[in-house]
Amino acid sequence: MASVICRWIAGGLAIALLATAAQAETRARAPIVRTDDVTRFFAVMDASGGRPDALLLQRRYLEPGSDALHQFSELRIGSMQRLADAIQQKPALYVKARTCAAALPGIRSGVARALRNLGEIVPSARFPPVTLLVGRGTTGGVTTPDGVVIGLETLCNADWMQADVTERFVHLIAHEYVHVQQHGAAVEVPAPTLLYQTLLEGGAEYVGELISGQPANSHLRRWAAGRECALEREFVAQRDSTDLSRWLYNGPGDDTRRGDLGYWVGQRIARAYVNRADDRQKAIAELLDVRPETAEALFSASGWTPACVPDSTGAR
Template sequence: MLPWVLLAAALPAPAATRAPAAQHVVIQTGDVARFFQVLDANQGRPSAQDLQRHYLDPGSKALHGFTASRIGSMERLARAIQDKPALFEKARRCATALPTIRTRVAAALGRLGALLPEARFPPVTVLVGRGNSGGVTTPDGVVIGLEALCNADWMQADVSDRFVHLIAHEYVHIQQPGADADVAQPTLLYQTLLEGGAEYVAELISGQPANAHLRRWTQGRECALERQFAQDSAGTDLSQWLYNGPGDETRRGDLGYWIGYRIAADYAAHAPDQRSAIATLLNVRPDSAPALLVASEWRPACGPVGNR
């Protein structure tokens, strides 16, 4: 499977602020094709040595980095394949949808170029991991874990939607200096604004935030959730709000994405200029996060903490 080269044409914009006419964005999918070749050559049970020799060694730079940070080793990947064969067969079926995202991703990145003329457009690499990471950003670009995203049925029901909106979200992170910074103990507020800003801009360019499913679950729960967030926001415990999995109908995971989106949307609504608002959202840092919250005029849906 050859890499896709996407022509992301910028949408019309005023002459003084128009983005470059086009950006060539490579989406690499060769790792996916090679993974399933190794799987088929070994009757669905490849050894660590098979995966090392035929999947990782000839793999992309992104695959090597993802192995170090997320997969761990080919031994761990081989065990995952043996323990969860249905996950990888589901990924095989899901992979057939990859070509359909081409035009939609190109359009989304075109809109990003129109909003941010200085935007960077590094490659997107789709690969197969061991089910523990659907999407990350690295200094070299966006990496999508096919099998994890294909299995994220709690997100958009349509697999193509899921890929397009998550790639848009991760691509916004590429534009955020704070997303690549090493902050030892980020506050919940700061980390939520990073994710919420990415959700807000991703919706502008692709039509939905990556975690649009949270809108349904939070209906009728806004008051309690936002009051709890307001109480927790200055602390450094992220565990109830971010990176805590899908959750369930009792309490969904990653609710900080939803609240961060609401704060970002409120900030943009009160700003005199959308472009400067987006720039501020994308450039949020630990020391500027509290002022951004104040400027957004965001409040818990049922009023400030302490009101009855």
């Protein structure tokens, strides 16, 4: 009996150790979500009555800030004088940003859930940190091999996306985090074709929806309903062009034509590619590894056609 108890204890201990190891691995793979820069920024705003000068921003916001803030300041803000000027010129933007700062706890937990899902879908996923900070209202998100940086004030103002602030941040961060996993997102391609760039963004939209529940640009799906045939035919006709201006990085657009419609088309192509594959996980990996020289082959393998054109099986 004693030996049975010992074996039971040993077996239980082994299971506990394996569970502990698995939990440790999960924690090691879980990204750090940094919000200290946001907290520090609003402390500076409060200390200055909402009118900080460049010197105060330099000493109390930038200098003690994260590495991501220093890099972002150099590349996107420019200088603390420019940030001080933006605060004076656009005070409502920063008042609104404070409401999004209040949602940070929910954003952190939502991002953590989404990125745990990413680890299951993409076992080779990398998990560099996510940093939320405050800039000049010009950049909503930046992806580098070292992590994802989110301009809180810019994304907070993007009301044309999800109405719920927490959802908007979670889905956008999920999209940007998928870019971390893409070879193409880390390599500057001179004059990329519309097809290639659309597959990059569409792949991030597709996987971003898998892990967070919605694509970052879910509003495009609603607007495009009933317009699929014309839009997709237009895309096919222009897919080899290097002019991205009607499809990507062209702002929110309006009710006549929404901006960034390449995200919507690309997601549809990405979904078709994965749905057609025998090995879903392998197909997702191939989708995330799209390169300029493989874009056309991936597009062909997807079997995708405009909604009003029969595919190879005769279906529409």
